[in-house]
Amino acid sequence: SFPLPKGTRPSIRDPNLQPSVSYMQAQLKSVRMLLVQVLIVTSIWSYGAAQVQLTQVQLSITRKTMKTVRIDCKVSGISFGDAYMHWYRQRPGEAPEWILYFKSQADKSNFDNNKFSVDKATEKSTCTLTVDKLTYNDMATYYCAYWDYT
Numbered sequence: 001s002f003p004l005p006k007g008t009r010p011s012i013r014d015p016n017l018q019p020s021v022s023y024m025q026a027q028l029k030s031v032r033m034l035l036v037q038v039l040i041v042t043s044i045w046s047y048g049a050a051q052v053q054l055t056q057v058q059l060s061i062t063r064k065t066m067k068t069v070r071i072d073c074k075v076s077g078i079s080f081g082d083a084y085m086h087w088y089r090q091r092p093g094e095a096p097e098w099i100l101y102f103k104s105q106a107d108k109s110n111f112d113n114n115k116f117s118v119d120k121a122t123e124k125s126t127c128t129l130t131v132d133k134l135t136y137n138d139m140a141t142y143y144c145a146y147w148d149y150t
Contacts, residue, residue, distance in 0.1 A: 052078050052146060055074045076125060085102050087116075099111060
């Protein structure tokens with residue numbers, strides 16, 4: 001923890017400023033809102049002319065506790081209907097953790113169905129992670145990923 005100049009508030013978007021987790025939690029409690037940070041993840045692999053791109057358009061999402069947040073991941077350059085999409089989260093000060101994978105309702109990993117749900121809109125090439133009943137423990141950066149098993 002470090003002192004901030006009077007009238008200055010930390011910004012999650014400023015990578016050079018990393019306030020302590022307890023300071024961020026105190027700030028969140030005072031406004032009773034949650035910030036779910038979504039990092040743009042772009043992965044590009046070259047297979048001849050093919051490129052795979054994963055894009056999370058929303059840089060950050062703020063919701064009240066006990067509400068729901070939906071995080072979209074737009075995919076291009078792959079056969080999206082056959083793709084196994086993975087979701088990770090990284091809480092402040094911790095290593096990233098894998099949450100789940102999803103190909104279809106019939107082909108998915110086990111995960112906490114009371115907390116998470118996931119869906120793929122094949123026509124839009126978008127995978128959406130939904131986090132329900134938000135708590136302060138859900139404050140994190142969420143990542144989508146695609147694994148090529150070939």
